[in-house]
Amino acid sequence: MFRRLLPLLVLIAATLPAAAQERVLNVYNWSDYIDPYAVARFTRETGIRVRYDVYDSLETLEGKLSAGRSGYDIVVPTSEPTFARLLRAGALRPIDRAAIPNWRNLDATLMERVAGIDPGNRHGAVYLWGTVGLGIRVDRVRAALGPEVALDSLDILLRPENAQRLARCGIMVMDSPTDVLPSVLRWLGRDPNGHAAEDLRAAEQALMGIRRHVRTIIASSSILDALATGEACVALTYSGDVIQAQARAREANRGVEVGYVMPREGAQLWFDMLAIPADAPNPDAAHAFINFLLQPDVMAGITNHVRYPNAVPASRPLVDEAVRNDPNVFPPPEALARSFVAGTPPREAERERTRLWARFKRGR
Template identity: 35%
Template structure:
């Protein structure tokens, strides 16, 4: 065989390999999602991959602070993270988020209401809304009777609840709602005020079975505890398994929060992350997430796709007038954060 013919055969073989490799390269698109535990419908991720060809790896955390700490410690490889409102502001101010121009994404037109331009990202440069909800506490009405709609029942519980209460492993939620109960300002920089919070939490501690933000709805539904500090969506899921569960709208006020999709600096798959975030703002897709998590999204057009059980549960759709109790906490200054850290360390040691 002549040298030219050999070259022709070799060239054809290389071309064939390249043609075969092209679809394989396209299939290799991926992203890594770092989200709260029990907060992502597995079937939804499978459908995203089927529709886009982008594979998703899911990693989990249980608090904003642990997510932030891992990123700051050099935790890399994450393309999408899900920080809450105040944490978005912290991360953006520290230059930890990529400007992905969410407001220019095609599906952003579906976002309506106050979360279209929130205080923590008014131009929606860094984040798209995922779920929003409230934090209070739930209890089993079959085990406890005649509770007042007050944080007093949680922070100063009845004697029969000793060892039967579960608390979120979340210093911001625990301390902020304690401050509300005590009638003290949030982001408190008074050592005397924060000492009162610490004393309250230490007095509560013998009643606490555990501090844990994972599996809250399973724990309450299984009657491992009879009272649990919970997000309202977790309360809904617990109620679906144990109808006697009731979510409390504490009269002193409760936390309003909003979780968001964002891309951290250092992400390797930014274009894939943008595709995912835009895809999640489709009404049908966000509704599927709502039906799984028990929380509402910021997309009214998702309403027709929501389960009837969600729309009928007062934990998910608050009774009229209860929204006046909702308070969204903003990031605190350094002094207040240091006092919160000190109180939480002393309580948890």
């Protein structure tokens, strides 16, 4: 009898409305970039199961989405250049604000800073943000460069004589020309978005001047662990990775003191965006997830867990005091005033930057 009913049951299941079948949300995000409790709570409150994958470079994310039919409902591209390029390629779906009442919780000032590439903020909401700077092993840097060294400048790394002294204790640079080259140009006193031949030559000369002292050029997620264990004493990377490394080093209690250097020359400011691919299989679940994340208590929990600032001001009172008052997490106004947002260079300039970066990685 059951065998006779089985085809009928399959037919009924196939024709049930989506709400009556299992709902699944497919998320593609940076590694170590969310509070696991938030994911579990979302499923508990909505009944939507989350399939969560991670990546460690923007190139990986962009490759997945550019190929089409990625199967993801939520992605978290950095505003420049990946979000901007995906937007120009028509790879992102406009967001239905009516489905996200918590959109009103977003910081209007931060959203305005990404509106230049997404007019009207139609395709993305700021998730987390931060700066690019140096993670340092404070004691070893002072031992190598002298106790009076100023811990507020890219001089620590980019002056060849300093890099030579620090080489023995381990120098790392994140494998991201998008984030490294603008910071180098700013340190040189040039336009961080400069793409003229002389700008790129100057940046390449600065990088090649320290290349033989750099131990490795690697994904930022790997730098986090190296800083926490003391394997590296200087690393050019994202602020949040350094702050996470600080927390891990304190928990390990092995005498490793990790500090963060926000460059006085002006730090690169970046924004990671919550976005929905144009061919997302479950856009309703994606909208529900964005709306969930933009609740102040949810965003506070994420910031407490990953040590990156978020774009929901009402979450600040709920953030742990040590995190809330850390100027490396939430930079003071004067530091933000010196910061800059890198743009996407023209295609030919971007190709030249890619070739430059390949030479830097090879060391010639």
